[in-house]
Amino acid sequence: MVRNKRFHWLLSLASAGVLVLGLSGCSGDGGGETGDDGGPTKIGFVAVGPEGAWRQANEANMQETFTKEAGFELKYAPATNLDQKSQIDAFTSFVDEGVDVILLSATEGSGWEDSLKRAQEAEIPVILIDRGIEPDTTSLYVTRIAPDNLQVSKSVAGWATETFPQGANYFVLEGPAGVSVVNERNRGWNETIGAKPEFKKLGAQTANWSTEEAKSVFETVLKSNNNKVQLVFAQNDEMGLGAVLAVEEAGLVPGKDVKIATIDGTKNALEALAANKLSFVAEYNPLFGETALDVVKKVLAGEKVESYIVVPSQTFNSPEAAKTALPQRKF
Amino acid sequence: MSTTERRTVGGLRVLMRRQFFWGIIAILLLLLVNVLKDPSFLSVSVNSTNGNLVGNLVDILRASAPILMIAVGMSLVVATGGIDLSVGSIMVVAGAVSMEFLKANGQSGGVALGALGAALAVSALLGVVNGILVSVVGLQPFISTLVMMLAGRGLAKVITSGQNTAASNGPFRWIANGYVIGLPVVVLLAVVVVLLVALVVRRSALGLMIEAIGVNPKASRMAGIKPRGLLITVYALSALLAGIAGVFATASVMTVDVSRTGYQLELDAILAVVIGGASLAGGKFSMGGAVVGALLIATLDKTIVFLGVSSSATPAFKAAVIIVLCLLQSERVRNLFTQRRAARARAPKESVTA
Numbered sequence: 001m002v003r004n005k006r007f008h009w010l011l012s013l014a015s016a017g018v019l020v021l022g023l024s025g026c027s028g029d030g031g032g033e034t035g036d037d038g039g040p041t042k043i044g045f046v047a048v049g050p051e052g053a054w055r056q057a058n059e060a061n062m063q064e065t066f067t068k069e070a071g072f073e074l075k076y077a078p079a080t081n082l083d084q085k086s087q088i089d090a091f092t093s094f095v096d097e098g099v100d101v102i103l104l105s106a107t108e109g110s111g112w113e114d115s116l117k118r119a120q121e122a123e124i125p126v127i128l129i130d131r132g133i134e135p136d137t138t139s140l141y142v143t144r145i146a147p148d149n150l151q152v153s154k155s156v157a158g159w160a161t162e163t164f165p166q167g168a169n170y171f172v173l174e175g176p177a178g179v180s181v182v183n184e185r186n187r188g189w190n191e192t193i194g195a196k197p198e199f200k201k202l203g204a205q206t207a208n209w210s211t212e213e214a215k216s217v218f219e220t221v222l223k224s225n226n227n228k229v230q231l232v233f234a235q236n237d238e239m240g241l242g243a244v245l246a247v248e249e250a251g252l253v254p255g256k257d258v259k260i261a262t263i264d265g266t267k268n269a270l271e272a273l274a275a276n277k278l279s280f281v282a283e284y285n286p287l288f289g290e291t292a293l294d295v296v297k298k299v300l301a302g303e304k305v306e307s308y309i310v311v312p313s314q315t316f317n318s319p320e321a322a323k324t325a326l327p328q329r330k331f
Numbered sequence: 332m333s334t335t336e337r338r339t340v341g342g343l344r345v346l347m348r349r350q351f352f353w354g355i356i357a358i359l360l361l362l363l364v365n366v367l368k369d370p371s372f373l374s375v376s377v378n379s380t381n382g383n384l385v386g387n388l389v390d391i392l393r394a395s396a397p398i399l400m401i402a403v404g405m406s407l408v409v410a411t412g413g414i415d416l417s418v419g420s421i422m423v424v425a426g427a428v429s430m431e432f433l434k435a436n437g438q439s440g441g442v443a444l445g446a447l448g449a450a451l452a453v454s455a456l457l458g459v460v461n462g463i464l465v466s467v468v469g470l471q472p473f474i475s476t477l478v479m480m481l482a483g484r485g486l487a488k489v490i491t492s493g494q495n496t497a498a499s500n501g502p503f504r505w506i507a508n509g510y511v512i513g514l515p516v517v518v519l520l521a522v523v524v525v526l527l528v529a530l531v532v533r534r535s536a537l538g539l540m541i542e543a544i545g546v547n548p549k550a551s552r553m554a555g556i557k558p559r560g561l562l563i564t565v566y567a568l569s570a571l572l573a574g575i576a577g578v579f580a581t582a583s584v585m586t587v588d589v590s591r592t593g594y595q596l597e598l599d600a601i602l603a604v605v606i607g608g609a610s611l612a613g614g615k616f617s618m619g620g621a622v623v624g625a626l627l628i629a630t631l632d633k634t635i636v637f638l639g640v641s642s643s644a645t646p647a648f649k650a651a652v653i654i655v656l657c658l659l660q661s662e663r664v665r666n667l668f669t670q671r672r673a674a675r676a677r678a679p680k681e682s683v684t685a
Contacts, residue, residue, distance in 0.1 A: 050493050050589045081484065081590050177643040206642035210591040211584040216394055220636040223387050224369060238495070238588070245584060249508065250385075251378060268497065 040073040041300065044094030045103045046087050048131075049078025052209055052238050053266035057331025058130065058286035062103070065289030066296075075099065084108045091115045095122050101296055102126045104141075109134035109180035116140040125299050129292065132180040138307045142299055145292055147284045147311040149181055153188030153235075155315050156261045159280045160193065160231060163259065167198025170231035171221055173214050173239040174206045182206075185235045185263060202229060207239045214242025215249075222250045232260040237269035237281070244277045255279050265316065267329045273322035281322065285313040286331055350608020351620040353659045354627050357606075357652070361627075361634045368638060383510040387633065389518075395629030396521040397422070397576035399622060401596060402603035403528055404569030406621040409604050411565055412545040412613030413465060413472030418573035418600055420483025421457055422593030425450040425577030427487040430587045433498035443502035451574045457483065458570020462563030476566075480597065487589050497586040507582035517579055524575060528568070529618045538616070541565060545613030599628050606656060627656075 043066055047059050059076070066072040077090035084107050094102050095118050102124055106112060112133045119126050120140065128144035160168070172189070175182040186204075193199045202225055207214035214234065222229060227250060234240030240262030247254040254260060255276040262269055265283030272278045288311040298305055316322050365372040365387070375386035401418040408415040432446040457479060464475035509516040532538035543551035544558050552558060576596075581587045605611065606627055607620020631652055640648050658664045 050488060050495065052495060052588075056494050081594060174642055177645075203639040204642065205636055205639070206645070208591060210588050211586050212580060212588065212592065215584055216390075216632075217636050219390055220387065220633050223390070224637045224639070238586075242584060251380065 040068060040071055041101070041296075042097075042099040043072055043074045043101050043103060043296070044090075044097070044099040045074055045076050045129075046091045046094065046105065047076060047078045047103075048082065048105045048107055049080070051082065052236060052264075053268060053331055054236065054264045054284065054286050057266070058105075058288075061287045061289040062129070062292065065293050070293070079107050082107045084111060088112075088115055092118065095119050095124060098122065099124060101299065103129050103292065104131075105129045106131045106133055106180075108178060109183070110178070113137070113140065127292065127295060127299070130181075130286075132184075134180055134183075143295060143305045143307055143309055145288055145295060145309045145311065147288075147313045149184035149284070150188040150191075151310075152263055152282045152284050152313055153185040154192055156233060156263060156280060156282050157189045157192035159261065159282075159315070159317055160199070160233070161196060163279070164199070164231065167196065167200070168230040169200045169202050169225070169228055170233060171202045171218070171225075171229050172204035173217065173232060173234040173243060174204055175209050175235050175239075176206055182235060189233055207242065209236050209238055211238045211242040211245075214239035215245045216242075218243045218246035219249060222246060222252075227252060227257070229258055232258060234260060234262045237262045237264040237266045240278055241268060241272060244272060265313075266331055267326070270316060270322040270326050270329060273316055274319045274326060276319055279317075281316045283313045283315060285311050349617075349620075350660060351606070351617065351623040353656060354606045354608075354620070354623040356659075357656050358623070358627050358630050361630045361652070365634055365637050372637070377513065381510070382513050384513045384515075387637065389515060391626070391629050391633050392518045393515050394633060395625050396517045397579045398596070398599055398603060398625040398628050399521045399525060400572040400576035400579070401569075401600040402607070402621040402625040403525055403618065404572035405597075405600040406604045406607065406609055406616040406618065407528075407532065407541055407565050408472070408569045409601075409609055409611060410541050410545045410613055410616035411562060412548070413562070413566075414476065414601070414611070415461065415566065415569045415573075416473065416476040416597050417457070417461060417479035417483055418569065418576070419593035419596040419598075420480045420487070421454050421570050421573035422577030422580060422596060423487040423587065423589060424457065424483050424490070425454045425574035426581035426587035426592045427490040427496065427589065428453050429503070429578055430496040430498045430581060430585075431490055433500045433503055434496060438500055440502040443500050443506075446500070446503060447506075447578060450578055451571060454574025454577070455567050455571045458567035458573075459563055461570060462566035465566060466559045466562035484589070487587070487592075491587065491589055493589065495586055495588045499585060503582050504585055507579050517583075520575075521579075524572070525618065525622060528572075533618070537561075542613075542615055545615070602653065603628055606653075606660075608660070 045062060048055050050056070063074060063076060066074040075094070080086040087107055091102065091104065092115060102119060104126055109132060116126060117140065126141045128141050130146045132144055132146070174186070203221065205217050205221070207217045232240070232243050234243055240260050243260050244254045247258045252258055255278070259279040261280035262278055263282045263284050265281050269278060269281045273281050291309060291311060295305055295309065316325060362373065372387050375384055375388055378385050405415055405418065429446040429450040432449050433442060436442040436445065461476055461479050464470045465472050505516060506520070507517045511519060532541065540551070540556050540561055543554070543556055544561060548558055577593060580592055603624030604621055606624035607617055609616050609620060631649060635645050635648060
């Protein structure tokens with residue numbers, strides 16, 4: 001008992017020590033140099049963290065752009081397991097610390113008003129990277145830099161109507177419910193396909209962007225429809241690749257019996273397209289660090305920027321197109 | 332009433348008294364709902380080209396394999412009065428270790444065995460750490476395994492340098508996707524592991540000792556049970572089983588998803604154990620119950636997809652099924668029903684006498 005008490009006492013002393021050290025570290029950071037007088041410009045990047053190859057490429061590209069050599073100090077704060085709460089915490093601590101600019105890739109669209117208002121009060125410009133917020137109150141942030149989800153998913157829908165002039169039975173593999181990307185990709189698809197009665201929607205399910213879940217979901221979807229699914233719209237590459245595995249396991253040929261279209265354009269997906277397993281890959285270009293750099297410079301110089309900056313993306317509709325693009329693929 | 336009839340009625344009554352009886356009923360009801368949607372749901376056919384069994388039931392069994400592993404481990408931990416929150420994270424560690432190992436070493440069967448061995452060894456090691464934190468350091472199981480839950484996913488990210496890692500290796504893929512005499516390997520392996528664990532804990536005094544710790548640690552120590560070694564063994568076993576689950580989950584797609592593999596599966600495991608009738612206060616475990624619980628969760632997941640419940644309604648649907656099941660299991664709620672029925676049966680009699 002006595003020993004136990006002493007151990008507890010030691011433990012609390014140790015944790016208090018750690019806390020004090022941490023706090024002093026904070027104040028040391030915040031107090032000294034600010035971006036205005038010569039030191040590096042401090043950028044807080046509230047990021048998503050490990051999610052898939054696309055995100056990896058996007059965030060690595062950001063980190064490579066905002067380097068010390070370019071005069072920046074990028075503080076990278078990935079979310080813990082895609083949890084919004086951890087993002088809000090990181091955002092708040094960036095505001096308290098007084099960084100010069102905050103870059104935000106929100107894991108979830110809603111629930112950002114209070115945090116964004118705090119940043120506004122502290123006069124810290126916020127730039128949305130890729131993910132938007134809901135409701136989309138443009139006064140709360142400076143600009144959003146992202147490829148246009150609507151346009152990208154419309155390009156998938158356009159390909160579908162060309163490939164299946166007589167229509168098809170299709171299934172949608174979605175990201176987690178409530179994320180802005182999912183809503184936008186659904187909207188773009190539905191605007192085109194929803195107007196065509198020859199396309200029959202068998203259903204939509206979330207597979208949480210994951211290959212494993214997509215495989216499990218799609219094997220059951222195939223069974224519940226007696227393998228009569230001709231078209232799959234997978235809202236990211238990973239889920240599309242999971243659907244490929246499920247199709248192969250059911251003894252069908254992906255690309256022939258079931259055509260699978262995905263969004264993102266990662267290397268893995270293009271390899272699958274080159275091998276004829278996927279049928280269409282719409283790129284959602286993650287490499288826009290340069291654009292972000294430009295915007296940050298303009299914002300710090302007090303210039304006006306558009307409230308939405310679209311990053312151009314391309315599409316791949318054949319194995320040949322994939323093969324030519326593969327050697328220079330960065331993600 | 333003939334004797335055989337009486338015996339079956341008696342058998343049914345014994346089964347009804349088992350907590351997991353309601354779990355079985357729930358599985359049957361879910362299957363029934365699926366059959367109502369599509370009468371061919373239960374049909375299992377033989378694939379003409381390779382002789383493998385295919386069907387929704389086979390899919391459910393395959394999907395239940397990883398949950399089965401962690402639920403069995405969890406039931407032992409819960410029986411000691413502890414809890415293991417780290418199983419989901421240990422799954423992702425096992426997945427990360429095996430994928431990195433395969434990526435570095437190539438295609439052969441020996442490499443697959445090496446990956447399996449490395450993954451399981453690392454998992455068991457993490458379990459030993461859990462066990463030491465609980466039994467030697469004397470931290471609360473909730474806290475020690477919570478620490479491991481956070482550290483585990485972090486460790487997986489370090490191992491894969493934060494990326495989802497894919498590898499290709501035929502024999503390793505076979506573990507989750509292969510078939511032997513028409514049956515999926517992953518199901519056979521899961522059954523063998525469960526039987527093995529059940530045999531070891533029930534045919535020896537081990538199970539009894541585990542439960543004794545859960546009932547009263549002090550009394551069990553005085554009765555000559557050494558809790559330290561036993562607790563370390565139990566946590567190591569739970570982690571080892573989680574490692575196997577991680578191998579199952581990653582081998583099925585040959586990719587480890589550092590933020591998704593095994594994510595929140597510790598909750599599924601706890602749920603399976605509770606559905607199986609174990610009390611979180613410890614002191615008893617039921618292998619059969621854990622198996623029923625794991626099967627129920629897999630059936631529920633597949634039912635949601637089969638019925639086409641929309642993504643946004645999925646969590647609510649799952650919660651509704653589980654709360655109904657827990658209500659059915661509760662003695663008090665059941666008594667309420669029987670009392671009302673008895674009251675109604677009594678009521679007309681009273682009116683006659685009056």
